[in-house]
Amino acid sequence: MSVKIGNIDLGSFPLLLAPMEDVSDPPFRYVCKKNGADMMYTEFISSEGLIRDAAKSKQKLDIFEYERPIGIQIFGSEIESMREATEIASLAGPDLIDINYGCPVKNVACKGAGASLLQDIDKMVKMTDAVVKATKLPVTVKTRLGWDDNTKNVEEVAERLQDVGIQALTIHGRTRAQLYKGNADWTLIREIKRNPRIKIPIFGNGDVDSPEKAAAWRMEYEVDGIMVGRASIGYPWIFREIKHYFETGTHLAPPTLEERIDACRTHFEKSLQWKGPKLGVLEMRRHYANYFKGFPDFKQYRMLLVQEDNIEVIYELLEKIAEIYKYNYPTEAIAY
Incomplete structure (x- = not known):
């Protein structure tokens, strides 16, 4: 019903x-x-x-x-x-x-x-x-x-x-x-x-x-x-x-690295569209740590993301994070 x-x-x-x-x-x-x-x-x-x-x-x-x-x-x-x-x-x-x-x-x-x-x-x-x-x-x-x-x-x-x-x-x-x-x-x-x-x-x-x-x-x-x-x-x-x-009654596999990056990027894009470039960049900063929770050694990348104002550089950083984690960390190393 x-x-x-x-x-x-x-x-x-x-x-x-x-x-x-x-x-x-x-x-x-x-x-x-x-x-x-x-x-x-x-x-x-x-x-x-x-x-x-x-x-x-x-x-x-x-x-x-x-x-x-x-x-x-x-x-x-x-x-x-x-x-x-x-x-x-x-x-x-x-x-x-x-x-x-x-x-x-x-x-x-x-x-x-x-x-x-x-x-x-x-x-x-x-x-x-x-x-x-x-x-x-x-x-x-x-x-x-x-x-x-x-x-x-x-x-x-x-x-x-x-x-x-x-x-x-x-x-x-x-x-x-x-x-x-x-x-x-x-x-x-x-x-x-x-x-x-x-x-x-x-x-x-x-x-x-x-x-x-x-x-x-x-x-x-x-x-x-x-x-x-x-x-x-x-x-x-x-x-x-x-x-x-x-x-x-079974568990769905957790989101892949690509899905996490994609969701973060989509959220960022929508934030820019709705709030404009300045506020969109600023307010997205509170979300990065949540999207990459459990990623080993992520603090250095989070610091780069929250300090960056340039939109293109932020996109580049997200690409770089995707590459680094894809090649350096097996999926089981990421504690979801």
Whole structure:
């Protein structure tokens, strides 16, 4: 049976790319889509930024046809601002609008947005209701288990947000207090999935970093799909590897050196196209170490890549890296 959000058919068990600030931009989304991500989201966008027409917020609205289905994720602390931001985001033509009630970082949560709303469920419900009424698109939500261990209220959140019209819920298996530390706990996610009142798709998020874990947690926690975040950074192949494991029970061979170089080069090209030469070069620097994680003696080449401003020289460096590793290191020497 297919998982559906409104009229969006996501197949029998979708793999979602998490919205990650400073990561989930169009260049990164491109390489993840090529490797099997079923649905993706923009980086989270400030409702206040959209209303003020802030350039950074507006640029995050950029979506491309090949990315579909894709959701625009917004966050904010004021109900009216979120309503207005929903109208603006809807005009950008996404397939759905997603509300961030999960971001734990201080400059979001301490301003009354993101995971902060877990401390005021009544306000969260009113805000969600306003967003649902402001768009014809499906509205979904991403949140956490609760603010801290003493206030794990996501079961109430799931019921009340479904009642005001959300069409899917993604739950990160940590509290706000945990940030990204400790282990994600999906037991409450399973309880919500088993709740006979809950009819919308429930997606699990947090710590899925291997095909085996995805397969085990799919069965153990009974979710409708899995959202992958940090494990996809520098490793977009995680999506195809999970799907292969679901279908066959066997491991797909890891990406070859050529595939790694190709993905890095493609990411770089898309970064230049979307951000322009100066910013494209600059922002790609955070990704090199991730693409070549596990390569022996890579530090010297990473230093060259992150210090270089000339686009042609960067391409030449990538070619040189490909040649050096192809001839000097057997595949088994690279710890994936």
